[in-house]
Amino acid sequence: MQISVNGQVRQLPCEITIAELLKDLNLDPRTLAVERNLQLVPRAQHGMVQLVEGDKIEVVTLVGGG
Amino acid sequence: MAIDLRADSSLTIGTHTLSSRLIVGTGKYASYALMAEALERSGTDCITVAVRRERLIDAAGNNLLDFIDTDRYTLLPNTAGCFTAEDAVRVARLGREILEGIENPGADWVKLEVLSDTRTLLPDPVATLEATEQLVADGFQVLCYSTDDPVIARRLKQAGATSVMPAGSPIGSGQGVLNPNNIRICMEYLKEGDQDYPVIIDAGVGTASDVVIAMELGVDGVLLNTGIAHARDPLRMADAMRHAVEAGHQAYQAGRIPRKLYATASSPEEGTITAKPR
Numbered sequence: 317m318q319i320s321v322n323g324q325v326r327q328l329p330c331e332i333t334i335a336e337l338l339k340d341l342n343l344d345p346r347t348l349a350v351e352r353n354l355q356l357v358p359r360a361q362h363g364m365v366q367l368v369e370g371d372k373i374e375v376v377t378l379v380g381g382g
Numbered sequence: 383m384a385i386d387l388r389a390d391s392s393l394t395i396g397t398h399t400l401s402s403r404l405i406v407g408t409g410k411y412a413s414y415a416l417m418a419e420a421l422e423r424s425g426t427d428c429i430t431v432a433v434r435r436e437r438l439i440d441a442a443g444n445n446l447l448d449f450i451d452t453d454r455y456t457l458l459p460n461t462a463g464c465f466t467a468e469d470a471v472r473v474a475r476l477g478r479e480i481l482e483g484i485e486n487p488g489a490d491w492v493k494l495e496v497l498s499d500t501r502t503l504l505p506d507p508v509a510t511l512e513a514t515e516q517l518v519a520d521g522f523q524v525l526c527y528s529t530d531d532p533v534i535a536r537r538l539k540q541a542g543a544t545s546v547m548p549a550g551s552p553i554g555s556g557q558g559v560l561n562p563n564n565i566r567i568c569m570e571y572l573k574e575g576d577q578d579y580p581v582i583i584d585a586g587v588g589t590a591s592d593v594v595i596a597m598e599l600g601v602d603g604v605l606l607n608t609g610i611a612h613a614r615d616p617l618r619m620a621d622a623m624r625h626a627v628e629a630g631h632q633a634y635q636a637g638r639i640p641r642k643l644y645a646t647a648s649s650p651e652e653g654t655i656t657a658k659p660r
Contacts (some may be wrong), residue, residue: 342566343436346483346502347480356475377480378457380411381430381462
């Protein structure tokens with residue numbers, strides 16, 4: 317299964333949830349936000365939302381800005 | 383007469399009360415460590431942050447949040463880099479989600495920036511208004527980065543903006559407050575029958591005197607970033623900006639003397655032992 321994460325194509329061996337994707341990426345869910353196909357997925361739903369073929373995922377965090 | 387200079391030093395924006403009238407950005411510093419020290423020196427308790435893609439490869443890279451005491455600072459997430467209302471709303475929601483995750487009180491507000499083009503970084507007034515309406519409907523307290531046009535400033539307030547933040551001059555340009563008369567009219571429009579409505583000068587501040595001039599116009603606060611971050615000595619400039627915001631505010635409260643064309647003697651004109659020139 318193929319999805320894109322932050323503009324990069326990723327192959328997934330099986331269906332996983334957003335929570336599992338973040339774990340695979342070694343990311344702390346408390347300091348980031350996830351968007352799936354332009355829709356915010358609230359943190360509480362990370363464990364419930366299954367990724368499907370073609371999903372476009374954005375994982376964002378805070379950086380310095382004005 | 384004893385006056386408590388600190389009594390009026392706090393700045394209330396919507397439900398947030400800040401102890402400093404200076405809001406400082408966290409971008410463009412040579413390092414996050416230098417940024418942290420500059421924030422400390424500036425005396426601010428409110429800092430802006432941007433929302434960007436998590437770096438998936440350079441996982442060992444420094445994270446902004448490792449350098450910020452989120453119990454001490456109220457974060458103000460921005461929508462910098464957005465050129466449409468739709469994108470600004472997306473980014474605002476993502477920022478809120480992150481701030482909720484780190485339990486920062488800034489989760490309920492946003493510094494809305496909807497820009498027109500990359501050359502001027504001037505705000506797109508129409509898209510800013512659209513995004514304001516959507517974000518207000520979504521429960522945000524919206525602080526609108528705007529041009530210094532009084533008409534759009536009033537429209538943004540009518541759309542429910544918690545604060546309107548006119549630019550002194552383009553972002554990062556260091557030109558200071560280019561049109562003080564427009565800022566004065568913005569203030570009249572925004573504060574008419576609503577004296578406590580917060581007006582903040584956002585962008586264009588190059589040095590301490592720019593901050594003083596802004597505050598002497600009677601604005602409630604100044605938001606700046608590059609002026610400190612790109613100063614030769616950011617720490618010293620952060621100190622200067624802290625003093626400037628206080629000096630300008632005190633001077634505004636004190637009330638300046640009117641400008642006159644001719645001199646007025648400070649020493650008594652009676653009792654002189656010398657003759658006046660004819």
